[in-house]
Amino acid sequence: MGRAVAALMTRDLRLALRRSGDTLQPLGFFLVVTTLFPLALDPEMSRLREIAPAALWVAALLSSLLALDRLFREDAQDGSLEQLALSGRSFALLLLAKTAVHWLLTGLPLVMMAPLAAMALGAPVASVPGILAALLLGTVALSLIGAIGAGLTMSLSRNGSLLSLLVLPLAVPVLIFGARATALAIAGESMSAPLYLLAALAVLSATLAPWALAAAVRIGLE
Amino acid sequence: MNWVWFHRFGSPPHFYRLATGMTPWFAWAAALLCIAGVIGGLGLAPADYRQGDGFRIIYVHAPSAWLSMMVYVVMASSAAVGLIWRMSVSHAIAASCAIIGASFTAVALGTGMLWGRPMWGTYWEWDPRLTSELLLLFLYLGYLGLRSAIDDTGRADRASAVLAIVGVVNVPIIHYSVIWWNSLHQAPSVMKFDKPDIPASMLVPLLMMLAGFTALFFALLLIRARGEVLRRERNARWAADALNVAAGKV
């Protein structure tokens, strides 16, 4: 099982790196959106600092949505998902591995670039570790929740904004705890309460989402 | 444990007959309870000592809010039964729930805003209950959107069942997170009715409205579910019998 998971992950990683332009799009989107906030507001740092958590998290949420549509679509079309489903191995675990690769390629780069965006919005350097921790946990949960939506809509030709409508309400708790943790980090206060709650969300979605994901993808493959 | 009733319930002709027979009971119960509740709530209950006559909105707001949540739970649990035991009747029930639930969620939001205006001085306040209702409305809209995006009924049933189950696991988390988010800012909502010594003349109409709306939901559900069962039924023999019997008296 471990070998199968590793093989699947290297295959997905290699495929994605071959088209790094597509893969990096959500990251570019994240940076552009966070740049738009100062332009729409005004360049005064103290006001930017107030909206920095909201800007960071809304941008992270939207850019994670942007990448979701492609998560299963091509693999469903070329039949490789069907092969995985019939491989006799735990489908939930294999899909969890695919989601993990997706997070490595879209979530992790976003987390790495977030300090830059945060400091551009007036966050102090001391808040960077806290922001990194919150986004790390938050993007994991967002990828897992989003994967369910991607699985449910992967076979629909006209899904347009449906995926966002399915995923965004479910992502609300991540947004609330994440933005609050970031706000506390920027204010230099203890962020342990929202951070624990984010960690709980990440663990909960890592344990429950794969089963829903497997069911959703199986239905999509029928 | 005797499971005969369960299999019987799952058989479309039996369900169709049962639903046809039970609808008038629920409908009459709903009509009587709601009329009595409205008379009691608008006429007989005394004005609230703090909110005056404005509190009477509770008699339509609370039952709608109750339905919005109960219907989602009914929808998700029948969807789960349909998914696990592959029962088309269960899927038919789940499919019938969404529009009813969404419309009462909208009523809960609208009446909540109308209640908020005199109490808060503004129609919209980011009050935890109103915010949760709004998110619940989005969940219903997502469910309806997914259903209408899939043409094949069987697949729409199963995909939306997964969504409903994911949603029902998330509803308490969303609700808790919204309360947590809101508790950082202000005192809890004024839309509370938890005085220990609430007089019976206020409480009884409220309970009647709650029961009446619940009965109304089941009446609507049974009517819709009959239609959904017919749509899912390919083997037409029992349907022909049922329709001859039911023809003209829907």
Next chain:
Amino acid sequence: MEHFLNMGGYARYVWPSYALALLAVVLNIYWARRSLRDAQSQARRRIERAGQSDAIKKGAP
């Protein structure tokens, strides 16, 4: 009666609330019955069509 309609000054909020709830109830009853009627007429058409094709099959040989 006027006192009742006035709702202690809250008439602007109380009556629209009840109207909204009533509207939802009426619409839901209408939608539910229409949905059932549509399903029944569809099923009836399907049965009639099936009946005709049965008759054709029986008549054919």
